[in-house]
Amino acid sequence: xxxxxxxxxxxxGKLYVSAVPPPDLNKNTEWFMYPGVWxxxxxxxxxxxxxxxxxxxxxxxxxxxVVNLCHFVVTYHFFHWKKGxxxxxxxxxxNRLTWWEQVDNGxxxxxxxxxxxxxxLVLFLIASHTTxxxxxxxxxxxxxxxxxxVAKFPNMHKVRIFGINADQ
Amino acid sequence: MITIPYLTALTTYFSYGLFFAFGQIRDFFRKIIDWRKSxxxxxxxxxxxxxxxxxxxxxxxxxxxxxxxxxxxxxxxAWFDVVExxxxxxxxTLKRTAKINRCLNLGSYNYLGFAASDEYCTPRVIDSLKxxxxxxxxxxxxxxxxxxxxxxxxxxxxxxxxxAALVFGMGYVTNSAILPVLIGKGGLIISDSxxxxxxxxxxxxxxxTVRVFLHxxxxxxxxxxxxxxxxGQPRTHRPWKKIxxxxxxxxxxxxxxxxxxxxxxxxxxxxxxTYLDEAHSIGAVGxxxxxxxxxxxxxxxxxxxxxxxxxxxxxSCGGYIAGSKExxxxxxxxxPAHLYATSISPPAAQQIISAIKVILGxxxxxxxxxxxxxxxxxxxxxxSELQRMGFEVLGDYDSPVxxxxxxxxxxxxAFSRECLKQNVAVVTVAFPATPLLLARARICISASHTKEDxxxxxxxxxxxxxxxxxxxxxxxPRKQQQEQQGRMKxx
Numbered sequence: 001x002x003x004x005x006x007x008x009x010x011x012x013g014k015l016y017v018s019a020v021p022p023p024d025l026n027k028n029t030e031w032f033m034y035p036g037v038w039x040x041x042x043x044x045x046x047x048x049x050x051x052x053x054x055x056x057x058x059x060x061x062x063x064x065x066v067v068n069l070c071h072f073v074v075t076y077h078f079f080h081w082k083k084g085x086x087x088x089x090x091x092x093x094x095n096r097l098t099w100w101e102q103v104d105n106g107x108x109x110x111x112x113x114x115x116x117x118x119x120x121l122v123l124f125l126i127a128s129h130t131t132x133x134x135x136x137x138x139x140x141x142x143x144x145x146x147x148x149x150v151a152k153f154p155n156m157h158k159v160r161i162f163g164i165n166a167d168q
Numbered sequence: 169m170i171t172i173p174y175l176t177a178l179t180t181y182f183s184y185g186l187f188f189a190f191g192q193i194r195d196f197f198r199k200i201i202d203w204r205k206s207x208x209x210x211x212x213x214x215x216x217x218x219x220x221x222x223x224x225x226x227x228x229x230x231x232x233x234x235x236x237x238x239x240x241x242x243x244x245x246a247w248f249d250v251v252e253x254x255x256x257x258x259x260x261t262l263k264r265t266a267k268i269n270r271c272l273n274l275g276s277y278n279y280l281g282f283a284a285s286d287e288y289c290t291p292r293v294i295d296s297l298k299x300x301x302x303x304x305x306x307x308x309x310x311x312x313x314x315x316x317x318x319x320x321x322x323x324x325x326x327x328x329x330x331x332a333a334l335v336f337g338m339g340y341v342t343n344s345a346i347l348p349v350l351i352g353k354g355g356l357i358i359s360d361s362x363x364x365x366x367x368x369x370x371x372x373x374x375x376x377t378v379r380v381f382l383h384x385x386x387x388x389x390x391x392x393x394x395x396x397x398x399x400g401q402p403r404t405h406r407p408w409k410k411i412x413x414x415x416x417x418x419x420x421x422x423x424x425x426x427x428x429x430x431x432x433x434x435x436x437x438x439x440x441x442t443y444l445d446e447a448h449s450i451g452a453v454g455x456x457x458x459x460x461x462x463x464x465x466x467x468x469x470x471x472x473x474x475x476x477x478x479x480x481x482x483x484s485c486g487g488y489i490a491g492s493k494e495x496x497x498x499x500x501x502x503x504p505a506h507l508y509a510t511s512i513s514p515p516a517a518q519q520i521i522s523a524i525k526v527i528l529g530x531x532x533x534x535x536x537x538x539x540x541x542x543x544x545x546x547x548x549x550x551x552s553e554l555q556r557m558g559f560e561v562l563g564d565y566d567s568p569v570x571x572x573x574x575x576x577x578x579x580x581x582a583f584s585r586e587c588l589k590q591n592v593a594v595v596t597v598a599f600p601a602t603p604l605l606l607a608r609a610r611i612c613i614s615a616s617h618t619k620e621d622x623x624x625x626x627x628x629x630x631x632x633x634x635x636x637x638x639x640x641x642x643x644x645p646r647k648q649q650q651e652q653q654g655r656m657k658x659x
Contacts, residue, residue: 018169088225
């Protein structure tokens with residue numbers, strides 16, 4: 001249960017939020033249900049754009065394309081490719097499920113899932129707008145967003161196309 | 169209810185993200201470098217663990233390994249000896265030295281002070297060691313039941329307030345071996361979301377369906393019960409064979425008391441059995457030390473199965489189950505921990521019997537009542553002082569367990585190491601024993617702590633709290649601050 005921002009009275013202007021432990025036994029995904037995750041995610045994406053811009057000195061559009069593609073690679077690998085949990089004490093009960101399939105205990109269309117589906121779409125819109133829809137970048141951005149959004153559909157739960165990433 | 173400053177939440181996520189990223193990069197390079205080296209796997213055998221299963225241990229835990237598992241060289245009394253360790257390879261391996269430091273013990277579960285030598289218990293324990301020797305070398309069903317064991321079970325049943333009790337050699341095993349015997353496939357276990365690992369293991373091993381309800385929230389428990397009873401077993405939708413609700417008396421990571429009266433009302437309404445794990449509360453809370461039932465005014469006949477351990481308040485080891493005579497009789501011929509595991513060691517059993525006698529005052533002195541009063545005073549004093557200093561302390565009034573919230577992963581080793589330098593030994597707990605954001609330092613107060621010990625501990629913790637930056641709340645006492653706010657509003 002995520003309680004939103006709470007401006008507690010008498011705390012002299014410091015923002016406090018209440019952290020209620022969610023009823024989720026899976027330690028691999030439980031951390032996502034606490035306040036502050038969405039903001040941290042957005043801030044990491046934004047700061048990586050600033051870093052790419054300062055390191056490569058390219059146009060803002062190219063920087064957003066680079067960020068979009070890196071975001072695609074990283075989130076695809078960790079959300080939809082890697083299976084199981086990094087804890088041996090789970091005894092392998094999640095070994096056939098990717099992180100996306102484990103989140104929220106497999107329940108579809110929760111707030112967290114909707115947020116994570118919207119982020120690649122917003123990144124795609126920003127990247128394609130700032131590059132003025134020019135060709136090689138547009139194709140790569142579209143490919144990235146297409147794969148990410150299709151992987152997050154509820155119908156794709158536990159589906160392995162052509163046996164890619166299936167277990168032995 | 170844990171209130172975390174928003175900026176701290178963001179920085180904690182960022183720190184863990186950084187650790188994760190660095191760990192993955194190091195793993196990636198390790199894989200590349202080891203590609204050429206011949207693997208020492210024999211031909212055709214599978215690797216013992218998948219590379220990613222121990223990622224957390226290898227890349228996060230080993231960095232701060234020196235804060236956990238510190239060896240001690242004396243009995244865990246209010247002051248004890250901690251062995252110094254050093255590492256030459258950046259904390260991957262730790263080597264012991266011969267030096268010891270005398271430190272104030274704020275980590276042991278020594279609630280009533282029985283952990284060290286006691287004037288009533290220790291002579292009797294030594295007598296029983298000479299008479300019955302250190303181990304019965306047998307299971308209860310074979311040759312491992314001595315007179316001490318039968319006496320112990322009677323005493324425990326009388327102390328807890330149930331008709332009969334059964335005693336095991338190990339507390340963890342009590343939970344993980346009893347739950348599979350009580351319930352099987354076709355049954356439903358509803359457990360609190362912050363229950364101990366032994367209960368989680370027992371529930372998983374039983375084969376029953378496990379559902380979790382929000383920590384200490386009877387309304388959510390009712391919702392889960394209604395939903396599950398309406399749906400029935402998964403796939404067949406037949407009614408459940410039985411439903412057991414598992415809660416703890418004091419939650420060891422939060423220091424909170426369970427909302428027992430409301431939970432019992434909900435369970436009785438829907439005809440579910442209740443299983444109460446009093447590992448931390450038996451002997452430590454309640455006017456005569458009989459646990460949360462006494463403290464919250466619940467009749468012990470309303471809780472179906474009561475479980476507890478002797479490690480915390482009685483200075484011994486082992487666990488017990490207390491319930492009706494039929495239940496204990498059934499457990500005696502089905503529970504594998506009773507039939508096949510070695511029975512509890514006789515000196516340990518004698519220690520428990522003597523400790524119970526001291527607590528009840530049957531040894532002829534009022535030391536038991538004094539200890540109970542002292543632990544209550546100590547806990548309340550310590551907690552109110554810590555809160556006044558501005559720390560975020562969890563737990564209810566009267567509970568001897570008080571976690572101090574740290575949050576950021578870097579503050580965990582900072583707090584632990586700085587305290588050790590000033591000769592105060594604290595236990596810090598991080599992910600995965602607690603949720604990711606909520607790392608904490610857990611303080612356990614004992615009846616053998618004197619006021620001077622507590623004041624010294626408060627000074628050290630306050631100084632280190634300023635250094636590390638964990639005083640998340642303003643320092644003024646809360647009552648005065650609210651009065652000031654009220655006055656400002658009136659003006």
